[in-house]
Amino acid sequence: MSDNKFTFENEEYRRTYWHSCSHILAQAVKRLYPEVKLAIGPSIDEGFYYDLDSPVSFTPDILEKIEGEMKKICKEKLKIERFELPRAEALELMKDEPYKVELINDLPEGEVISFYKQGEFTDLCAGPHLDSTGRVKGNAIKLTSATGAYWRGDEHNKMLQRVYGIAFPKKDQLDAYLKEKEEAKKRDHNRLGRELEYFNTVDVIGQGLPILLPKGARVIQTLQRWVEDVEQQHGYLLTKTPLLAKRELYKISGHWDHYLDGMFVLGDPDDYSKDCFALRPMTCPFQYQVYLNRARSYRDLPMRLGETSTLFRNEDSGEMHGLIRVRQFTISEGHLVLRPDQLEEEFKDCLDLAKYCLDTVGLLDKCTFRFSQWDPANPNNKYEGTAEQWDEAQRVMAQILDDLGVDYTVGIDEAAFYGPKLDIQYKNVYGKEDTLVTIQIDMLLAQRYGMVYTDKDGEKKTPYIIHRTSLGCYERTLAYLIETYAGALPTWMAPEQVRVLPITDRAADYAWDVANKLKKKGFRVEVDDSSNTLRYKIRGAQTEKVPYMVILGDKDMENQTVSVRHRSGEDLGAMSYEAFEALLKDVVDSKAKK
């Protein structure tokens, strides 16, 4: 959402406006359904919500009714007044609102307990707020959805109903916002990717197990080959390790204790009289076996191992989302085994590599960086290692990030169980953020695996490990590429780069000649020799986002030329076959966004 779409340029004002909207929402609900209990109602980045404990479920009809009541409240121009109460009186005032009582009881001793009152409605709230409900433009409010949300964000608590809304000072701004949201949905990879036949899902295969159709598979293959080559240039050694292992391996790694629920287990995990296997949810312990193949010297380090690695994670059923969150995926995985003195330089190269990959595919501009740390307050069952080890790992990582000038936010309790991470984050068309690429420092696991090297001084020492990816999971990356380019992928990675369109049957043989010559050069080419009109053929190629169309008629045959058109609508005119092939090669080699 660009800033100029908001008239309230000032974020604080915008937040206040939306916060007051959430109170108006609660007031409207209370008027219509007095039995509803109130939880919390803040502003968010785009709009506001209120969490409600309600016996009725908020269907679209009911949301409309509530919107109507909100309009009335705005028209009533109710004065919004703040007041404070001592704890006992505050509890008395809110005695019919159990969630508010809980909030008050959790406020520390001596904290000011403030309320905001508008007309007959009073809410426990720290504020701030507008001075009157009349400040809010009633017909520029839209309640966008009603969903579930756990009380206090804890899945062990009751699930409340959350009503989301958005509001603007002017009706046309609301309309523009809603229209923009509609447009964004048209780029949704989960819709576009199916429409364009990149992937599909099938009931009998199961949730989170997408089928990559020929086009999607081709894009991913192109990316994988390229990433493997780039990694080779960065000194990575390619490995191919098994997709499953006995439970004993995961016991060493700690995954059996930390991650059993997330694994697909083959066999009875509790029956030790028989082998029990599990599909791998990560590559680490497998790739470590490469290091452990023989005794290592300090001269072997850094050892950079890369693998195009397929992983399996038994995500909860509600977590799957298109290609972004799946149960089986393939990642550009890698582990670096290092001496401590090599940490900074190698970390820097990992970051450079990731940035290079993301920039080349065109995603870097919209990425943000998150320094994911452990939570010292979290009980020890989530994280391995001591506080000293964590402090050290995070200190080193912070130092490196600062030295590299990385602009990052800090994510507490976002670390891996074995170490802090630099996560490179990306937002989908709905604004939901996921990790695209991660680089992690691990000072713990090498010891668990007995990984050592003999140093110059003859001493056996424990190396550091960096876990990293250069382009993330290919499925997720493909999803973001589809959304970013609205399906029109850059030519070098497009599944179909050229479509040859003969206008008449007389040109069909010539068309196949041209197509076959291009195919032999490694370009991805299709021929549309259907009996449709040229206009129709072009429309087909454009809706399928094919970068180049080669149009062949009698004239082209006679002159041995090809008439070329780009999907953008640009007409490149007639040229020799050789000229077109050279043009295509240039575009693909340069990996230009065109």
Next chain:
RNA sequence: GCUUCUGUGGCUCAAUGGCAGAGCAUCUCACUCGUAAUGAGAAGGUUGUCAGUUCGAUUCUGACCAGAAGCUCCA
């Protein structure tokens, strides 16, 4: 896993407690064409699955499966 919603041909959508319909796509024939929908015809369905209610269920009920948004989770 939780809340709410959804499931009718490959896709987009109608309809109904009593014979399931259209457009696009597909196939056949005709057309051989220069920039966003050429004409005619054909084929395509156990209405997600399994139970229940009913004389009769695609429609009502339940369970399951799958899809969507959000929550929670995400080594």
